[in-house]
Amino acid sequence: MKKIVVFTLLFLNLYSQDIVSKNKRCFLCHGKEDYKIIENGKVKSLYVSSAEYYQSVHKDMLCTNCHYDVSTIPHLRKPKKIHCLQCHYAGNVVGAPVKEMPEKYKESVHGRAKEKGKKAPDCIDCHTTHYIRYHSDTLSTIHKRNIPLTCGKCHMKIVEDYSSSIHGEALKKGILETAVCSDCHQEHDILPPEDPRSTLNPKNVIHTCERCHADVTIMKKYGVPVKQVEAFKESFHGVALEYGVVRAANCVSCHGFHDILPSSDPRSPIHPKNLAKTCGKCHPGASENVAKGKYHIIAEEKEAGIVYYVYNFFKWFTLLVILGLVIHIILDLTGRAMKKVKKKAE
């Protein structure tokens, strides 16, 4: 047994040694930080950090596994452009993991834009080319903490808005339960909000926010009220949305989205001073009156204030009326029956 283990370890070591020594030939040039060419009038770096490469998921791969058209050193021609789908397709024989991601990507806004020949991110734009790491690796471009940076490479203004939002602030503090881009927009299957399947379609926004905001454990941990979602669903806006009236307000109509802030922040659209303007987007008559009262109330709960007492009054009053009706009917029916019996006896 011991022999087998030693042998295996030795073999693996030799094998990886083999990879390192084979790749070394490539890094001879490409491992130099200032290795570059001028292509179409632009300086293009051809540097690949070997240190980072050997920490990536592809560390056990030869450079030529992907750059298969390079067979001699120095290679005289520019190698062909390669694509992840070379290996990562369903049924591949080299064992490259394939989830449903490539298919999802094709459906997404990015995939469709790419198909039309527009400038849009492909796999490598988010996952990097040579330094792909698992999403659980804190140094990965797709680790939750780094996602805003990754998306922000293109969506610069949005990331700026996001980083000053309550979600962005929480992320800066290292709170990973906060929402980053992909939590609301999805990852590979990012769809435009007009698409009914999109997590950000007006009908689905509430379900997207509710994934965290109706989760008692997360919300309790950070002192965020958790009943808001439930209360909203019972409100007129919520019911209208459920029945497909998408012009009714959903969460983001009032709270904003990338730059979402708590009501205590004067920049927030739901700060009492800004409410008139926020409600006024749909209700032209909205004045400072809209700030006089509570939002997302549940009538059954004491926090609802006067509405709670009205609810209870009516609840008991209605029960009383039902009781009265039953008593009245019983008395009336027995009385009339008794009278009939008496009349017959006479």
Added chain:
Amino acid sequence: MKGKREILRFSRNWRIQHFLLILSVVLLILSGVALKFYNSWFGKLMIFLEGGFEARGALHRFSAVLLIITAIYHIIYIIFTKEGRREFKALLFKKNDFSDYLNLLLYNLGKKETKPQIGRYGFREKLQYWVFFIFVFLMIATGAVMWWHNYFFVVLPKWVFDLIYGIHGWGGTLILIFIVFWHLYEIHLTPSNFPINMSFWDGYVSEEWLKEEHPLEYEELKKEGK
């Protein structure tokens, strides 16, 4: 109802008002309950039958207009017509109404010797009328605020809207129980009228019935020589 129905108890005007009221209130309840119980199978079925969420709202507003017209018509009727003034006067509460009602129950149960004499409208009818009167007013007022909320946002604070939303919903439930169920029992399902009291449709009742249920009204009619 026993006997031949040949005494005209309700005028055509009275019956038309009643018919308009049935129509508008039934439509209002069906479209209102659909929203209040939107999450139950019944609410979902009602919203489907009413042609979707927005059509439901349109139906509710349409029947509300019908109710408002009926209410205005009724006010004009009780102020400007002789018949209306007489009916209204007969509907005002009197001192003995409640005790008469209790005594009649007790008399039927054999606990009282004498039968109290009930007139054209007894306590039960008067209670129905006045509760309905108040509730229709309440529902029209709260409903109007919600219908024209964009105007009322200017004058009313947010919490008043929450209040109105609650009152309107519960008011509707109370109307359903108090007016509809109770009223149905009193007028149609009670043994002396079972299964239906057709006087709401043609206005006629029988002599025997009137003598038994509204003796004072019967006496009065006799005095007038009708």
